[in-house]
Amino acid sequence: MSIESWTNRLTQSRLWRSYFRHGWPDNPLDRSLLMTSGLFFHLHPVKVNRKSLRWSYSMGLGIITIVLFLVLLFTGTLLMFYYIPSVERAYPTMKAIQTGIPLGQFTRDMHRWAAHLMVLAVILHAARVFYTGAYKAPRQFNWVIGVFLLLITLGASFTGYLLPWDQLAYWAITVGTNIAGYAPIIGSVLRTLLLGGREVGQNALIRFYTLHIMVFPLLLILAISYHMWRVRKDGGLAAQEVSDTPDAEPEGTAPEADQHDDNTSLADTGRDWVIFPRNPSKTYGLVELMSGTSPMVNRGPENTVFSFPIVLLLELIIFLGTTFLLFLFSLARHAPLGEMANPTITIDPAKAPWYFVGLQELLEHMHPTLAGIVIPGVLVLFLLAIPYLDNSRSGAGRWFTSARGKRIVLWTTLYTLVVMPAYILLDNLITPREALRGVLPGYVSQWLIPIVVIGLLVALPVLILRRWRPTPREIMLTLFTVMFVSAVIFTLSGFFLRGPGFKLYPPWNMPGGYNPLNDL
Amino acid sequence: MKSNENADQQGVSRRRFLLWGWGASLALLLGQSLTGLLRFFTPMVEPGGFGGKIVAGQIDEFPPGSITHVSKGRFYVSGMEDGVLVMWHRCTHLGCTVPWREDEGRFHCPCHGGIYNKKGEVLAGPPPRPLDLFSAEVVDGKVVVDTGEVTERRQFDPSQLTST
Numbered sequence: 001m002s003i004e005s006w007t008n009r010l011t012q013s014r015l016w017r018s019y020f021r022h023g024w025p026d027n028p029l030d031r032s033l034l035m036t037s038g039l040f041f042h043l044h045p046v047k048v049n050r051k052s053l054r055w056s057y058s059m060g061l062g063i064i065t066i067v068l069f070l071v072l073l074f075t076g077t078l079l080m081f082y083y084i085p086s087v088e089r090a091y092p093t094m095k096a097i098q099t100g101i102p103l104g105q106f107t108r109d110m111h112r113w114a115a116h117l118m119v120l121a122v123i124l125h126a127a128r129v130f131y132t133g134a135y136k137a138p139r140q141f142n143w144v145i146g147v148f149l150l151l152i153t154l155g156a157s158f159t160g161y162l163l164p165w166d167q168l169a170y171w172a173i174t175v176g177t178n179i180a181g182y183a184p185i186i187g188s189v190l191r192t193l194l195l196g197g198r199e200v201g202q203n204a205l206i207r208f209y210t211l212h213i214m215v216f217p218l219l220l221i222l223a224i225s226y227h228m229w230r231v232r233k234d235g236g237l238a239a240q241e242v243s244d245t246p247d248a249e250p251e252g253t254a255p256e257a258d259q260h261d262d263n264t265s266l267a268d269t270g271r272d273w274v275i276f277p278r279n280p281s282k283t284y285g286l287v288e289l290m291s292g293t294s295p296m297v298n299r300g301p302e303n304t305v306f307s308f309p310i311v312l313l314l315e316l317i318i319f320l321g322t323t324f325l326l327f328l329f330s331l332a333r334h335a336p337l338g339e340m341a342n343p344t345i346t347i348d349p350a351k352a353p354w355y356f357v358g359l360q361e362l363l364e365h366m367h368p369t370l371a372g373i374v375i376p377g378v379l380v381l382f383l384l385a386i387p388y389l390d391n392s393r394s395g396a397g398r399w400f401t402s403a404r405g406k407r408i409v410l411w412t413t414l415y416t417l418v419v420m421p422a423y424i425l426l427d428n429l430i431t432p433r434e435a436l437r438g439v440l441p442g443y444v445s446q447w448l449i450p451i452v453v454i455g456l457l458v459a460l461p462v463l464i465l466r467r468w469r470p471t472p473r474e475i476m477l478t479l480f481t482v483m484f485v486s487a488v489i490f491t492l493s494g495f496f497l498r499g500p501g502f503k504l505y506p507p508w509n510m511p512g513g514y515n516p517l518n519d520l
Numbered sequence: 521m522k523s524n525e526n527a528d529q530q531g532v533s534r535r536r537f538l539l540w541g542w543g544a545s546l547a548l549l550l551g552q553s554l555t556g557l558l559r560f561f562t563p564m565v566e567p568g569g570f571g572g573k574i575v576a577g578q579i580d581e582f583p584p585g586s587i588t589h590v591s592k593g594r595f596y597v598s599g600m601e602d603g604v605l606v607m608w609h610r611c612t613h614l615g616c617t618v619p620w621r622e623d624e625g626r627f628h629c630p631c632h633g634g635i636y637n638k639k640g641e642v643l644a645g646p647p648p649r650p651l652d653l654f655s656a657e658v659v660d661g662k663v664v665v666d667t668g669e670v671t672e673r674r675q676f677d678p679s680q681l682t683s684t
Contacts, residue, residue, distance in 0.1 A: 171616065171631070174614070174615045174616060175614045175615065175616065175631060177615070178613075178614040178615035179614065181615075192562065193558070193561050193562065196563050198670075199594070199610070199615075343594075344591045344594075344617055345619075346616045346617045346618075346619065346629070346630050346631060348630035348631075349630065349631065350616055350630065350631045363614070363632065363646065364632065364646065367648065368613065368614070368646070368648065433646065434644055437644070442648070446648075500630065501630055501632075501633045502630075502631060502632045502633060503633065
């Protein structure tokens with residue numbers, strides 16, 4: 001018998017037809033049915049806007065994050081078959097995984113790299129969503145969920161950092177949890193809750209383990225599901241909200257011009273039929289059933305393609321590309337495992353994981369409560385508030401909103417690249433804390449001076465911008481850029497320039513052969 | 521209308537009263553559960569080990585000027601003219617273990633460069649206060665340290681010393 005007849009027999013069988021309730025997806029009807037009738041496929045829309053498929057728009061960062069998360073679930077489960085969360089046995093089991101178990105080292109490397117890259121991907125995804133204005137109405141709340149997802153991801157990564165129970169892990173977690181101890185009023189309670197004692201010991205290890213393998217993954221699964229569901233409910237990616245001619249202002253466009261524009265775009269796509277002619281004066285709502293407008297307002301539905309197969313194909317490409325990259329990383333570099341944790345010997349330098357090393361750098365310049373609690377708290381609140389401070393709907397779905405927005409981001413980046421390194425170097429050169437010790441009370445050098453200096457540095461670009469009467473979006477662009485670029489600078493400084501004693505050194509001249517990259 | 525007037529006269533309608541009662545009970549239940557959960561996560565300290573009473577040694581093992589590290593109890597015993605000072609070896613900045621540097625003659629934390637003198641006072645670096653103290657007493661010539669209680673302090677004071 002030929003292959004075709006076998007396929008026919010398979011697809012005609014009762015078992016096959018009991019699951020697939022539609023034909024082969026080579027026509028619009030079956031392509032729609034495929035997407036709506038399967039549990040996992042139905043996360044996708046039946047049709048997607050062409051613009052939201054562009055690499056240059058989304059860079060696939062959300063999907064990359066999900067792929068990395070899936071890799072983490074898989075490799076993490078594998079590691080759980082051997083790992084024992086006890087202070088006596090954790091480190092030996094790590095050694096055993098790396099030396100005595102086929103592909104054990106590779107599994108651990110994949111897990112480590114995927115964890116680092118997931119934190120990075122989430123941060124880049126957040127930056128992409130911000131700079132394309134995709135947090136704007138109706139997507140405000142999904143941005144809020146996204147901020148929580150960032151925090152949960154950091155928590156998941158941080159709790160995993162302790163589990164190897166080597167010196168690197170032990171002292172990174174000691175430093176990290178002591179920052180929590182500086183929270184006003186609840187600080188010491190919070191630290192005790194986290195550690196189950198006064199120092200990092202057995203209680204802390206088992207707590208971090210449970211949080212890492214159970215609590216944070218569950219929270220992530222829930223929050224990611226909700227995040228993706230909301231993407232659909234809010235009308236897909238924001239890219240499609242942009243009109244086809246980027247230079248034309250939406251308010252100034254006459255209906256005739258828009259109609260014309262619509263025709264040219266149709267000519268581009270080679271489509272020969274139109275269901276609805278686009279008309280911006282029309283709103284698509286559910287007539288009679290409910291009041292208000294749907295997320296489809298101002299949007300013609302005709303610039304779309306069927307999700308099958310293009311979306312699935314793109315997702316497969318991202319999946320393969322991401323895992324291939326992880327593969328290469330894992331082959332190129334093993335996850336580090338230092339000496340077994342020893343609470344009486346502090347390693348030098350003791351650094352936090354790379355995503356917190358920026359905070360550690362900040363700690364060098366001011367009081368721990370200010371650097372570890374107040375500033376991160378203000379930043380998270382700022383992130384949460386962004387879509388509510390900038391509540392205009394216009395300009396969503398386009399990088400930097402406008403040519404002027406692009407210039408603002410460029411200049412703010414340059415400004416921050418000059419000002420923040422200068423602050424780090426100057427503050428290191430004439431440390432007010434040491435210069436004023438015994439002269440003025442501690443809060444002047446540790447609180448007052450840093451607040452005034454940092455406050456001025458952040459406020460200055462906004463004050464300059466006021467001359468050009470900025471929109472709320474442009475002020476957000478400035479503040480976010482200052483925050484983002486500063487975070488990058490502080491992280492790079494803490495990671496590459498801090499050597500033994502957490503002192504500043506040129507990275508090519510680290511004393512004692514210390515190599516910051518060994519901590520990754 | 522009439523029932524509304526009645527409600528106004530009585531202040532609170534029965535329906536509203538029950539609603540508030542329900543709400544208050546639920547809030548109470550939730551608060552109780554949360555408190556229980558918090559308590560569950562706050563362990564009691566194991567006796568015997570760190571957190572209990574630990575014998576550091578004979579008092580004459582700590583002559584003036586000496587610094588002794590008792591790693592089992594996580595503390596330093598600093599010998600002085602008028603007695604001994606028992607300090608937790610944890611840096612008050614971010615919790616690193618502070619090593620005594622014989623060559624420098626002071627405590628020098630490698631994490632962020634905190635420097636303390638023999639009395640635990642901050643000479644340089646970011647620590648916000650001197651090294652924390654454990655209370656100690658001399659029983660039969662032995663220094664017994666209670667590691668269950670940590671005392672934070674602003675500066676050195678002779679009353680912090682333990683002597684026979």
